[in-house]
Amino acid sequence: MLTTSQAAKIVRDCIRFVSDFSGDINMGDQLQAVGIQSANSQRSLKIEISTNSEIGVPSENHTMSTGDFSFDETSQVSDVTSQVVRKAAPAGDETA
């Protein structure tokens, strides 16, 4: 189980990595406002959150799948953060 702070940091770091967005990222921002607009950039965001060992969920010793996400460019940053909180499971947890 990830805390809100951990999940929010993962989401913010991955958004910046994918989009190079330099401004403040607020939980209420739509993804397209912070550079996650095209279908491919949305897909990259899912991949980086799920698999990036330095800034993604694995950096907190958790796992999740790209298929766990459901968002588009009009979704808010908080939507993605909620999904990370909800779906990330501790690594090595065979029941997850």
Added chain:
Amino acid sequence: MIRVLAAVTMLFVSAAVHAQGIKSCDAFDTPDHHWQVVCVFSPSADENSVPRLKAYLFDPVAGRIVPSVLADPSRDGFSLTMQEMLDPKRTYLVFAMGTTVQGKSSADVTNGKVTFHAATPADAGKTGAASATKQASALESVIANVQGAESKEKADLYFSGTIWAVGGQDWSWAGSVDLKIQRPFSVGNTRFDHQFGPSLTLQSSNDPSADPDSLKYGVQWSARLIGIHGRFKGMFAKEDLRMETTRDFSDRNFISETRFTFELPTLASARKNRRGYLEPFLGVEAGRNIEAPLATVDGTGRARPLAGVSFALAFTKVPHLQSISITSDYVRRWPLETELGYHADSKNVLHLTSVGTAPKDRVTSKINFMMKDWLGISFGHDYGSEPPAFKLIDNKLTLGLVIQAKFGSAKTAAK
């Protein structure tokens, strides 16, 4: 007692004020059986107001606040470490107060409330977490996860149909349909994100001047072959095995399309008043004709290198407007084998419009002027031709009214 009164008061106040809300609350059964409730704000609270944050979990059936300890408070949310076991079959309410958003005090910016349904510990063992989301049937789950898409190119399911009747001695009906279905499934959990799925695209009309007459169906695979390296944002590959045919199946090609899309840095500004992207792509369509309306090209090979670009740009906070957005998709095909361009008239007589290997263009554009978030007008432009008939759409212009709104739900009301 004071905390209970505060909780009840907050329940009434929070229903009327939605400036800041709790996006979600999820309950987790930790290994030591101390339930943990994790909540996410939307929007974020002011950093300097976080120390004043207070949050409670309220049991409306018992009419009491369940003892808990606030943990991990931040501008993005908080956790509650419960001091008692929670009953996953019950509905609990979480509320918070004390934070501010953009300097507005909590008297004006009230935290919202969230109802959550924690799963049973047995379910938690299966899922790793007790989710606030209701357990739903597979169909309900699919319906619940349906989201709007900004354009046809981005949609998994797209349908646009029009019918009209023309009076006279005999009424005649006409119509057009634009349909797209694709349902990719992720396979494995790697940085390539392999996705497979069926695809279907139909563009047809019995208005002769607006009929691409193109039906494509098959299976797709896609993956991100190259990841992000600095300013280069990755390369995606797509392989599409399909039949492309006219709607009466008189002209059919079996085609394998390989396409590589290159991701460039997005155009989002730090002030969030400008955003956009540019995605160039290269590819090739190769295959064989199965059946053609002319014997000379019947059974011949098909090979078409292609290149194009998808483009989007939007400006917000524009004077007198909410936003202006432009989207455009362009593709040019270079047939290496002789292909026909033709259309059928009302008596089903074919008229050749092109023969040979001349490049074929296709461009679709749309510009939206949004007066409000939910109201605007759109202008569209459509030009070019699609295989297999390569029937030319000669500058079709459209004008439309855009109304996009969503009705309140339990989820949105919680904001």
